[in-house]
Amino acid sequence: xxxxxxxxxxxxxxxxxxxxxxxxxxxxxxxxxxxxxxxxxxxxxxxxxxxxxxxxxxxxxxxxxxxxxxxxxxxxxxxxxxxxxxxxxxxxxxxxxxxxxxxxxxxxxxxxxxxxxxxxxxxxxxxxxxxxxxxxxxxxxxxxxxxxxxxxxxxxxxxxxxxxxxxxxxxxxxxxxxxxxxxxxxxxxxxxxxxxxxxxxxxxxxxxxxxxxxxxxxxxxxxxxxxxxxxxxxxxxxxxx
Amino acid sequence: xxxxxxxxxxxxxxxxxxxxxxxxxxxxxxxxxxxxxxxxxxxxxxxxxxxxxxxxxxxxxxxxxxxxxxxxxxxxxxxxxxxxxxxxxxxxxxxxxxxxxxxxxxxxxxxxxxxxxxxxxxxxxxxxxxxxxxxxxxxxxxxxxxxxxxxxxxxxxxxxxxxxxxxxxxxxxxxxxxxxxxxxxxxxxxxxxxxxxxxxxxxxxxxxxxxxxxxxxxxxxxxxxxxxxxxxxxxxxxxxxxx
Numbered sequence: 403x404x405x406x407x408x409x410x411x412x413x414x415x416x417x418x419x420x421x422x423x424x425x426x427x428x429x430x431x432x433x434x435x436x437x438x439x440x441x442x443x444x445x446x447x448x449x450x451x452x453x454x455x456x457x458x459x460x461x462x463x464x465x466x467x468x469x470x471x472x473x474x475x476x477x478x479x480x481x482x483x484x485x486x487x488x489x490x491x492x493x494x495x496x497x498x499x500x501x502x503x504x505x506x507x508x509x510x511x512x513x514x515x516x517x518x519x520x521x522x523x524x525x526x527x528x529x530x531x532x533x534x535x536x537x538x539x540x541x542x543x544x545x546x547x548x549x550x551x552x553x554x555x556x557x558x559x560x561x562x563x564x565x566x567x568x569x570x571x572x573x574x575x576x577x578x579x580x581x582x583x584x585x586x587x588x589x590x591x592x593x594x595x596x597x598x599x600x601x602x603x604x605x606x607x608x609x610x611x612x613x614x615x616x617x618x619x620x621x622x623x624x625x626x627x628x629x630x631x632x633x634x635x636x637x638x639x640x641x642x643x
Numbered sequence: 644x645x646x647x648x649x650x651x652x653x654x655x656x657x658x659x660x661x662x663x664x665x666x667x668x669x670x671x672x673x674x675x676x677x678x679x680x681x682x683x684x685x686x687x688x689x690x691x692x693x694x695x696x697x698x699x700x701x702x703x704x705x706x707x708x709x710x711x712x713x714x715x716x717x718x719x720x721x722x723x724x725x726x727x728x729x730x731x732x733x734x735x736x737x738x739x740x741x742x743x744x745x746x747x748x749x750x751x752x753x754x755x756x757x758x759x760x761x762x763x764x765x766x767x768x769x770x771x772x773x774x775x776x777x778x779x780x781x782x783x784x785x786x787x788x789x790x791x792x793x794x795x796x797x798x799x800x801x802x803x804x805x806x807x808x809x810x811x812x813x814x815x816x817x818x819x820x821x822x823x824x825x826x827x828x829x830x831x832x833x834x835x836x837x838x839x840x841x842x843x844x845x846x847x848x849x850x851x852x853x854x855x856x857x858x859x860x861x862x863x864x865x866x867x868x869x870x871x872x873x874x875x876x877x878x879x880x881x882x883x884x885x886x
Contacts, residue, residue, distance in 0.1 A: 417711050417757035467708050468717075471699030481695065482727030484769050488720040489696070495712045537765040541712060 406544045409506065413540030419503060421543070426506035427631055428543060430517040431624075433551030434595050435573040436561040437613045438620070442551070443515045445621050446628065450511050453632075458505040461515030465496035476572055483528040483577065490521045491538055498542065506543075518542045519550075519602055520595075527594035528578055546631055548606060549624055550599060551613035555592050562588070647746070647772040653868050654684075654734035655860055656771055658745040660827065661779030662820050663801070664786030665841045666848070668743050670779065673849050674856065675741050681879055684870035686733045690744030693724040704800055711756035714800070718749055719766050726770065734771065737870035739860075746770045747778075747834060751826035755819065756806060775859055777852060778836035780828070783821050785842050790816075853879075 406412065409424045429446075431439045440461070447457045463472055472489050475481045481489070494517075505512050518539035525535045553561075562569060569584035571577070575591025576584060603610060611623055650656055657674070659667040671687075678685045691700065700717055703709045709717070722745075730740050746767035753763045790797075791813060799805070802812045803819030831838060837855050839848050857879045863869050864879060 414759060414762045467703050467713060468699050470702070471696065474698070475695050478695070480728060482724065485695070485720055485723040485727055488716060488723050488766075489699075492699075492713055492716040492720055495710070495716055496708070499710050499712065500708075531768075534765065534768055537762065540762065 408544050408546040410544050411540070412542050412544060413537065416499065416503075416541050419499075424503065424506040424543075426508070426510045426512060428502065428506060428545040429511065429513045429628060429631075430519075430545045430548040431513065431515055431551065432517060432519045432548055432599065432608065433613060434523075434553070434558055434592055434599065435570075436558045436565060437551045437553050438561065438617060439515050439551055441617055442621060442624060443513050446513055446624060449625060450513075450628075455511045455632075456505075456509070458501060458510045458512045459515070460497050460501050460512065462490065462517075462520060463493055465493040466500065467496040468493040479571065479577065481577065483525070483530065486577075487521065487525040487528075487530060487535065487538070490524075494518060494521060494539070495541065502543070517545065517548070519548065519599060519606065519608075522602065523595045523598035526598040527575065527591060532598075547627065548608045549627065550603060550608035550610045551620070552596070552599070552610050553613040555589055555596070557614050558592050559585075559588070646768055647770050648768065650734065650771050650774060652731070652734035652771075653737035653870075655739045655774040655863060655869065656730070656734065656742065657739060657775045657777070657856070658742040658747075658773040659777045659779065660744060660747045660751075660836070661781065661841060662783075662786050662824050662827065664788075664790040664820075665779035665781045666789070666845070667777070667779040667841070669845065670777070670839070670848055670852060671741055671743050673845075674852050677849075677853060678739055678741075678856075681864075682872040683864065684733075684736070684738040684872075686729070686738045686740045688725050688730055688740060688742045690742075690748055691718060691721050693721040695724045695728075696721040704798075707799065707805070709800065709805065711753065711758050711805075714756060714805075715749060715753040715758050715763055715766065718753075722746065722749075722767070723769065730771065737868065739869060742773070745773060745776070747776070747827070747830065747836075750830060751823045754826055755803070755822045775856065776834060776836050777839055777855075778827060778831055779839050779841035779848075780831075781841035783817075783824055786820065786824075787817060 409421055431443050433439050443459055447459045450457045463469055468489060472493060502512050522535040522539060526532050569588050574584040574588035576587050580590035581587035609627060611620055613620060659671045661667040675685050675687055733740050749763055754760050797812050797816050802816040804815050808818040809815040839851055
C-alpha cells in the first residue's frame with residue numbers, strides 16, 4: 403500500500419498548494435459503470451449535511467473546463483484511448499484545483515463519484531501502461547477513504563439493462579471493439595475494468611464493499627465506515643439531534 | 644532522461660522547435676514544399692490544433708481558467724488526439740509527418756509555468772520519438788524584434804501573463820520567452836536536437852535543414868520506404884538542395 407497520509411499528494415505536488423491548509427475530509431466512491439455509485443453518493447451527501455457538515459459532491463466529467471468538450475468528443479466516437487485518458491485527467495485536475503482543494507481548505511467534506519482510479523482502470527483496460535497512468539495522476543490528493551463498490555459483470559449487466567435499458571457505447575468499450583456487439587464488448591471491457599480496480603485495491607487501500615447487496619444495506623455499511631472518520635471530533639452542536 | 648515511444652512505422656517524423664519568432668514555421672513550410680516536390684508524401688501537424696480539443700482550450704483561455712497543470716494537460720490531450728487520429732495512421736502509411744512544435748514545447752513552456760520536469764516528461768511518454776528534431780536557436784532580442792514589430796497585441800497566455808512576471812504584456816512576454824529559451828538550450832543535447840542558427844539567412848538555414856534531411860532520411864527515401872508518387876525517382880535530387 404502507498405503509505406501516505408490523507409491529503410498528501412501521491413507523487414507530484416501541485417504548484418501553489420500548501421497541503422497544511424487543507425482541513426476537510428476527502429471521501430471517494432469508486433466502482434465500475436452501473437454499480438450504483440451515484441445513488442449512494444446522493445444519500446451520503448444528504449445524511450452528512452443533516453449531521454451538520456458542509457458537503458461538496460463532485461464527479462468524473464463534471465469540470466467547468468472540460469465537461470462540455472468531453473461530452474462533445476464522445477458524441478463523435480473518434481476519441482482515441484490516450485486522448486480520452488488525458489481529457490479526463492484535465493477534467494480531474496480542474497475539479498481538484500478549482501473545486502476540491504478550495505472546499506477542503508474551507509473544511510468541507512468532499513464526496514467524489516469516482517477519482518483517479520476509474521481513469522486509470524479505464525486506461526489499463528485499454529492497454530495503457532499503469533506506471534505511466536499512475537504518474538500522470540500523481541498530483542491527486544490521497545483521500546481519507548476510498549470505497550470500492552465491487553460487483554461482478556452479471557450484476558452490472560442486470561443494472562444496466564434494468565436501469566437505462568440499453569448499453570452505452572463507451573461503457574461497453576466499443577471504441578476498442580472488445581467484442582462484435584455492445585453486449586459482448588461490455589462483458590469483456592467491464593471485466594478488464596474490474597480486474598484493474600481489484601489490482602489497485604491493496605496498493606491504494608480501498609475499502610471494498612460488496613455492491614451485489616441491496617442498496618440500503620450498502621448505504622448502512624458506508625454510513626458506518628464514514629461515521630468512523632468523524633468520531634474523534636464530535637461537535638457539541640450535533641447533540642441537538 | 645526522456646523516454647518517448649520509438650517510431651516503429653514506415654514513415655518519418657520531423658519536428659521543429661524554438662521560441663516564438665525563431666522562424667521555425669517558415670523553415671518547416673519550405674522544407675515540406677521541397678519534400679513534396681521530390682514526390683514524397685508529406686503531412687503537416689501544428690501544435691494546439693486538434694478540432695476535438697480546441698473548444699475547451701479556447702474556453703479555458705477566454706475565461707482564464709487554466710492553472711499550470713490544466714494548461715499542460717489540455718495541450719497533451721490536444722497532442723494525443725493529433726497523434727492518435729492523424730500522425731500515427733500517416734506514419735503507418737509511410738508518409739513524412741512534419742510537426743510544428745512537439746512535446747519539447749511542453750517540456751520548456753510548462754516547466755517555466757511551474758510544473759515539474761519529470762512529471763511533464765512522463766506525461767508525453769506516449770509521443771512518437773521524432774526521427775529528426777530541429778531546434779531554431781535565436782538570441783532573444785532577435786526573436787522579440789520579429790514578434791513585437793509585426794503584431795499589434797500579444798495574447799494573455801502567450802505572454803505568460805498568468806505567471807505574474809510583469810504588469811505589461813510586452814514585458815511579461817520578454818521575460819517568459821527568455822525563460823523558455825533557457826529551457827530549450829538546457830535540453831538541446833539531451834533531446835538530440837539538430838541546432839540551426841536561426842539568426843542566419845533564411846536560405847542558409849533551409850540549405851542546412853535539407854542537408855541534414857538527406858543525410859538522415861536518404862536511405863529510407865531511396866529504398867522506397869517512404870510513400871511516394873509513382874514514377875518519381877526515389878532519391879533526393881541533389882541540385883534542389885544545393886541552393
